[in-house]
Amino acid sequence: EAGVVQSPRYKIIEKKQPVAFWCNPISGHNTLYWYLQNLGQGPELLIRYENEEAVDDSQLPKDRFSAERLKGVDSTLKIQPAELGDSAVYLCASSLGGQGSQETQYFGPGTRLLVL
């Protein structure tokens, strides 16, 4: 069974440019998460989807970050415009889901973003 797929694996952009990350979760997983991992830190949640609905986006900086999960499968996370401080690893995870569940989350390889 394929795991969580993310692309690109690496991205280098100049500040003020837009960037987008794509995630395909494990088949059948209803819950999808985007996490931000700064260097030397543990991941922190940006947004959580139950199917196509964003049920927790309280930590998403909405002035520059946006996300969508059309049709409740693939998801895209966008930053526009990017800032130097956005350099980090962006991780996507998925789980079987259900409101209030403690299901195991499975992570993709991440996208390493460097903003120059």
Place this chain on the structure above:
Amino acid sequence: GDSVTQMEGPVTLSEEAFLTINCTYTATGYPSLFWYVQYPGEGLQLLLKATKADDKGSNKGFEATYRKETTSFHLEKGSVQVSDSAVYFCALINSGNTPLVFGKGTRLSVIA
């Protein structure tokens, strides 16, 4: 809010040494506890988990026991290998609609 505290690294061990990485947590309710491992250049992989008090999670020679009385979930392995070199993250997920809460990670280097 919920939080996880794990021992700071880096931890450097010789091959076949005993490993302990301490993890304590603060949470309301009854969280599930996890250890994830991140090998160089890769994403997070679930190593083991425990969902209730006194449960022991185990995988690949690693073990951790959910201790509610001490709010701990220490990771142990009896004999580490060079291939165990990675960053280890302790994490919890609480009841209700909350995300995984991670510790800062502990880098382990095993030398031959």
